[in-house]
Amino acid sequence: MDHPALSGLGTADPRRLLGCPAPAKLNLFLHVVGRRADGYHLLQTAFRLLDWGDTLDFTLRTDGEIRRTSDVAGVPAEHDLVVRAARLLQAHTGCRLGADIALHKVLPMGGGLGGGSSDAATTLIALNRLWDTGLTRTELQTLGLQLGADVPVFIFGCDAFAEGVGEALQPLELPPAWYVILSPGVSVPTAEIFCAEDLTRNTPLIKMADFAASTTRNDLQPVACNRYPEVKSAIDWLAQFAPARMTGSGACVFAEVASDDDAERIAASCPERWAAWKVRSASRHPLYEWL
Numbered sequence: 600m601d602h603p604a605l606s607g608l609g610t611a612d613p614r615r616l617l618g619c620p621a622p623a624k625l626n627l628f629l630h631v632v633g634r635r636a637d638g639y640h641l642l643q644t645a646f647r648l649l650d651w652g653d654t655l656d657f658t659l660r661t662d663g664e665i666r667r668t669s670d671v672a673g674v675p676a677e678h679d680l681v682v683r684a685a686r687l688l689q690a691h692t693g694c695r696l697g698a699d700i701a702l703h704k705v706l707p708m709g710g711g712l713g714g715g716s717s718d719a720a721t722t723l724i725a726l727n728r729l730w731d732t733g734l735t736r737t738e739l740q741t742l743g744l745q746l747g748a749d750v751p752v753f754i755f756g757c758d759a760f761a762e763g764v765g766e767a768l769q770p771l772e773l774p775p776a777w778y779v780i781l782s783p784g785v786s787v788p789t790a791e792i793f794c795a796e797d798l799t800r801n802t803p804l805i806k807m808a809d810f811a812a813s814t815t816r817n818d819l820q821p822v823a824c825n826r827y828p829e830v831k832s833a834i835d836w837l838a839q840f841a842p843a844r845m846t847g848s849g850a851c852v853f854a855e856v857a858s859d860d861d862a863e864r865i866a867a868s869c870p871e872r873w874a875a876w877k878v879r880s881a882s883r884h885p886l887y888e889w890l
């Protein structure tokens with residue numbers, strides 16, 4: 600019988616899954632609607648998956664070790680969400696297999712693009728396959744939530760309207776779109792923004808059907824702009840071309856534009872001190888069919 604990993608990306612070797620994508624997300628809006636007793640905030644947000652992200656390679660080990668085989672600047676292996684995700688899956692399932700994991704980082708860290716969370720989600724999805732541990736999508740989402748509030752949506756695997764701390768997900772049908780994304784060159788710690796005294800925490804609830812860019816906002820944006828003026832400068836610059844907004848807790852900002860050409864032109868004219876990308880939406884996670 601074929602090992603499930605045989606149909607892995609980029610290899611026919613059942614011990615390897617190479618080039619597994621970990622896509623970025625945008626929060627098209629983000630409302631803070633309350634706070635739980637444990638300090639975590641209750642949100643309403645729209646997650647949009649993007650056709651752009653990190654990639655990971657997984658190689659089976661039979662000795663149970665989890666090793667990260669690539670360097671990631673500023674993230675020691677023991678803190679890496681990828682390593683933590685692999686250990687969590689081992690502990691949860693009692694699996695005695697291990698893995699060498701190479702992480703090829705493309706997404707800016709602390710960017711609000713969910714890079715670390717997506718890396719963790721891809722690790723759970725890929726190792727569940729490589730180790731044949733057989734967890735369902737829902738079980739992996741629940742496990743992923745232990746690693747971070749943004750992990751479940753990547754396992755859910757499509758654009759979503761999210762409530763709770765971001766884990767109560769409903770699929771969202773959105774037309775394909777082009778975005779320009781700017782990184783203003785600062786890294787914004789998520790916890791610092793959520794802990795800020797000046798954060799609005801009582802935005803009224805909306806219904807999913809009422810979601811529209813014009814009537815929503817990112818409640819974390821004013822706090823991040825106050826503390827990191829480069830975020831505000833990037834929004835102001837991008838807003839010359841199209842309505843611009845911060846994603847997640849920042850620092851990246853984005854605008855939806857009409858075409859590939861517009862995205863190319865705007866990204867190319869970005870001030871040199873910032874990085875800019877033209878990015879297409881992706882309605883499905885590339886590993887969606889693996890669960």
Ligand SMILES: C[C@](O)(CO)[C@H](O)COP(=O)(O)OP(=O)(O)OC[C@H]1O[C@@H](n2ccc(N)nc2=O)[C@H](O)[C@@H]1O
Pocket residue numbers: 626629638639640641642644711713716746747748749750763764765789790793794847848
């Ligand atoms: C801002 C978003 O990216 C929007 O999608 C997420 O809410 C953040 O998700 P994340 O990066 O996976 O965040 P976590 O690693 O779970 O949490 C980091 C810190 O942010 C704060 N936090 C996060 C999520 C949330 N709903 N309420 C919070 O108050 C907590 O202080 C937490 O200690």
Ligand SMILES: Nc1ncnc2c1ncn2[C@@H]1O[C@H](COP(=O)(O)OP(=O)(O)OP(=O)(O)O)[C@@H](O)[C@H]1O
Pocket residue numbers: 673674678679680681702707708709710711712713714715716718719749786787789847848849850
């Ligand atoms: N594999 C990883 N990739 C990126 N960051 C990681 C990883 N593992 C741990 N981290 C830590 O997590 C922090 C946040 O990284 P990440 O890129 O996910 O932020 P983010 O895009 O703001 O996420 P979010 O949108 O989920 O808040 C980093 O500063 C880093 O210290």
